[in-house]
Amino acid sequence: MAETVKETLKEIKAGRIGEAGLVRLLSLPTRDEFQPVFEESARVCRLHFGDRVFIRGIVEFSNYCRKGCFYCGINKANRGLGRYRLTLEEILGAAVYMKKQGALTVVLQSGEDLGYDGLVLEAVRRIKGELNMAVTLSVGERDRNGYREFLRAGADRYLLRIETTDPDLFKKLHPDDDLEYRMQCLHDLKKLGFEVGTGIMVGLPGQSFESIARDLLFFRELNPAMVGIGPFLPHQDTPLRGHKNSDIFLTLKTLALIRLVLPKSNLPATTAMGTIDPTGRQQALRVGANVIMPNFTPSKYRESYKLYDDKICVSEEYGKCASCTRGIAQAAGKRIVRSKGYSKSK
Numbered sequence: 001m002a003e004t005v006k007e008t009l010k011e012i013k014a015g016r017i018g019e020a021g022l023v024r025l026l027s028l029p030t031r032d033e034f035q036p037v038f039e040e041s042a043r044v045c046r047l048h049f050g051d052r053v054f055i056r057g058i059v060e061f062s063n064y065c066r067k068g069c070f071y072c073g074i075n076k077a078n079r080g081l082g083r084y085r086l087t088l089e090e091i092l093g094a095a096v097y098m099k100k101q102g103a104l105t106v107v108l109q110s111g112e113d114l115g116y117d118g119l120v121l122e123a124v125r126r127i128k129g130e131l132n133m134a135v136t137l138s139v140g141e142r143d144r145n146g147y148r149e150f151l152r153a154g155a156d157r158y159l160l161r162i163e164t165t166d167p168d169l170f171k172k173l174h175p176d177d178d179l180e181y182r183m184q185c186l187h188d189l190k191k192l193g194f195e196v197g198t199g200i201m202v203g204l205p206g207q208s209f210e211s212i213a214r215d216l217l218f219f220r221e222l223n224p225a226m227v228g229i230g231p232f233l234p235h236q237d238t239p240l241r242g243h244k245n246s247d248i249f250l251t252l253k254t255l256a257l258i259r260l261v262l263p264k265s266n267l268p269a270t271t272a273m274g275t276i277d278p279t280g281r282q283q284a285l286r287v288g289a290n291v292i293m294p295n296f297t298p299s300k301y302r303e304s305y306k307l308y309d310d311k312i313c314v315s316e317e318y319g320k321c322a323s324c325t326r327g328i329a330q331a332a333g334k335r336i337v338r339s340k341g342y343s344k345s346k
């Protein structure tokens with residue numbers, strides 16, 4: 001088996017890995033067997049980023065959503081959920097605070113809340129103009145003109161996960177979405193000049209190794225600046241309630257392979273990884289992740305932005321995330337840097 005792993009790693013290095021090779025690695029059942037891949041992904045990450053970890057402070061500014069994605073706790077059908085929108089002042093206050101803590105990138109994230117785009121544009125202009133920070137938007141699907149307006153306001157990056165490239169699975173999980181349109185959005189964002197981030201959930205009910213392997217090949221072709229992945233975790237008020245959590249090992253295997261397929265991409269150690277395993281983010285940083293996204297949403301709103309059950313940092317005191325983030329990086333033998341962390345893959 002060790003020989004097969006070595007041969008498959010050579011295929012990745014030569015840029016000629018296909019679905020079968022990726023499935024071979026993804027299906028390795030033990031950490032011992034996968035260890036050579038983790039060592040290689042850690043090496044490649046150090047080669048391009050050294051021991052540096054970028055931070056992107058996230059502000060979950062609205063939980064209104066027009067979509068009914070079956071996995072998501074803020075989907076429109078969850079009528080028991082109190083809906084909120086931050087004011088412009090609250091968003092700017094969070095940005096000022098995170099800058100003081102050393103985060104120079106703001107990620108503005110929300111449900112698909114089209115009615116609030118005017119405020120988002122104003123927030124982007126003010127953050128760029130007054131605070132000179134990088135801005136990432138993660139607000140879902142828009143048409144090309146909508147994206148262009150965000151760009152003109154000054155947004156630098158856009159995060160839109162493809163979630164899965166498996167057409168049947170995508171259809172089952174997204175009653176309001178179309179896989180081809182979402183792919184088109186990603187291509188449009190790239191053409192317009194955004195640093196584009198995408199990603200998937202790992203361990204979705206019905207997702208196979210083959211399907212994850214095809215997601216990785218899609219990433220290789222799109223060549224995004226960032227790939228954010230996380231384990232699927234069920235939420236009690238969604239149609240996927242009762243399904244089992246994904247597992248951290250499969251998520252880490254997927255992350256390591258993304259690092260090898262896209263050596264220079266920014267790969268976050270995500271909150272969902274820290275939720276499924278208390279040391280999930282540290283483990284991710286050890287095997288190829290180079291970004292952490294601490295939460296700067298004002299505390300009183302966090303309970304209402306639970307995408308899945310038991311999400312971490314929800315009851316945490318405001319401001320704690322910055323020091324916690326430093327500890328996570330240190331535990332992985334890395335250090336947080338004060339940088340906007342622009343992409344190296346451009």
Ligand code: SAM
Nearest residue numbers: 071072110111112138139140161232233307308
């Ligand atoms: N509305 C924007 C969009 O669709 O891109 C951004 C917000 S959306 C809630 C952010 C991400 O949360 C999604 O891309 C999805 O991958 C993740 N997410 C939602 N529900 C989840 C769950 N149950 N388990 C893990 N991740 C989840």
